[in-house]
Amino acid sequence: MxxxxxxxxxxxxLPTFGMRSRGKGSRAVLSIGRQQDKQAGKGAAIYLMICTLKDKAGSRYKxxxxxxxxxxxxxxxxxxxxxxxxxxxxxxxxxxxxxxxxxxxxxxxxxxxxxxxxxxSLSSLTPAKSSEIEKPRTKMMITSKKDYPITKNFPYSLEHLQASYCKLARIDMRMLCLKKLRKLDLSHNHIKRLPVTIGDLVCLQELNLHNNHLESFQVALCNSTLQKTLQSLDLSQNRIKALPIQFCQFKELIHLKLDDNELVQLPFKMGQLSKLRFLSAARNKLPSLPHSFKRLFLENLDLFGNPFEQANPLVPSIQLKIPLTLLESAARAIINYRIPHGPHLIPAHLCQDLAVTKTCECGLSCLSSFIQTTVTMNLHQVSHTVVLVDNMGGTEAPIICYFCSLTCYSQFLDKYLQSIR
Known part of the structure; x- marks a missing residue:
């Protein structure tokens, strides 16, 4: 073997001669086999052979x-x-x-x-090949189509793989077998869809899909093991219009780039990305920011070039139903009193509804009966460094606010009118 x-x-x-070992190992292949000695016959002894790059013939020890x-x-x-x-x-x-x-x-x-x-199974004690002894390859950079491997597999020891400018229309399934992969860079290709099996890369920390043809981001990826490992995600320069609510399950995300897409909204529960520190979503189609956005603690934020609407708290969208429906009352009670729930207790579609409950300015929750408006927020409230929102030098953007009752909205209006007087 x-x-x-x-x-x-x-x-x-060595200590007898006042010497010390160098304390550093060398890449080697160890073999256990019988000494190839014609005179010894079947009773030949078993030896340990150690082959290194410097000694491919190997040293043998009985x-x-x-x-x-x-x-x-x-x-x-x-x-x-x-x-x-x-x-x-x-x-x-x-x-x-x-x-x-x-x-x-x-x-x-x-x-x-x-x-x-x-x-x-014993090995034959023959000199090792260079390929057997060489240190496993951990990094591979491919930056042109002509260099892309067609007949050879990727080394299974890869931890960092870049395959850019290769005109890939889809992710090569051979890449999904690289279980040690920590960084995958597929920027500047023609990829339209991500395979669900990319979530099987259990060590993946960085995923770069900059400048591709992506139109969506699958919910299944948000439910994969990536939610525990992914720290950096670059989806810039694609064609994505929206990200699923489940996107905010990537709780380990630190860097997120969404520039130059067609986003009309950011994920509803953006504020759940508690470890997020660097966010850029410049040059999209965002009219406002989600309510949970103000829970972020960022170091750098770039929202330049979005068509933000003018915030107008005095013109709300009223979707409040009085009296409240039984479903609305029950949903509010479950969330406000933190009553345990799940698909094993209530229908799955109700669990999905509860996952998108809104939070009123008073701290209580509401489901589909609420008053919605937008207010202006200085982005320095959530980020240490802010790239200007527009060419006028502004660092403010509209953020959505919800109110669970007329009382909450009236109290908000009183404070708002006093602040502008």
Whole structure:
């Protein structure tokens, strides 16, 4: 069997000569097999062979009755040490696959005891290939169509993949097999739709889809494991008109770029993105900002070039129904009193309705019976740095406000009229 990992062979005689080990492992392939000796016949001993880039032919160490001790305290971290009697060296292993390392240690134990290892697959002790020893590739940059791999797979060890200016019409399914991928840059392509399976990239932290042909962002992606890992998302220069309500489940988002789309509104529960620090949604079609926007705490905000409407608190949209319907009263009670609910207790469509309840300025909730208006908000209230909203030097934008009753709206009007006198 073979085990790729990092290895350092430390002689225990070094302190005797006043020397120390360099404390750094080298990429290597370890093999366990029988010594290729025609004279030895079937009784040939089992050896451990270590091949590195500097020594592809490999160094061999006999295993039978030659292991003094095993150190496996950190085997779950891919680390272990095998102490040999002759020569007096410690073979220190690190950065190994945990499952393969455990199997490897078990085989070494059997070989040391002289137990019959006929049932275990042994390797031929032949020099390793350079491709077996080289450090796994973690970064790959492709910036033209001619360089895009057609017949070869992407290295499974990739953590950062860029495939820009390749005229991709869809995401290559081979990319979705790269389970270690942390950063995926597919900017400057022709991608129209994102596959749901992109949510299977359990380590993905950065996704760049700048300058593509995207028209929507699927709800299924918002419900995937990306909501726990995604920290940076670039959807700028696409054709997106709206983002789903579930988009705000990306609770780990820090950077979000939505510039140069066709957005007519931002996600209803934008304020739930508690870790968001950098937001840009310049040159869209936003008439106003959602009510929850004022709950954000940003470091940088760019909303330049949106056709924001003039806020007019004195001209509200009245959707208040008096008396309240039974559904409205029940919905308000569930949210205001934090009554547990879910699809296992009430119909699923009611759960969806409760997910979009509005919050009145008094702090209480309302569902479909409310008064809506817009007020002006200085964007410095939510961001340390604000890019000017227009060429006139403004940093204010209209934000939607809701009122659950005529009383709440009247109290708001009194304060507003006093402030403008």
């Amino acid at each position: 073979k085990l790729p990992c990092e290895v350092e062979v430390i002689s225990r005689m 295993l039978q009755e030659n292991v003094e001790q095993f150190f496996t305290k950190f085997v779950e971290e891919g680390k272990a040490t095998v102490r040999l009697k002759e020569p007096a060296v410690d073979v220190c292993l690190s950065k190994a696959d945990v499952s393969n390392l455990k199997n490897f240690i078990s085989t070494v134990r059997l070989a040391n005891r002289g137990t019959d290892v006929g049932t275990i």
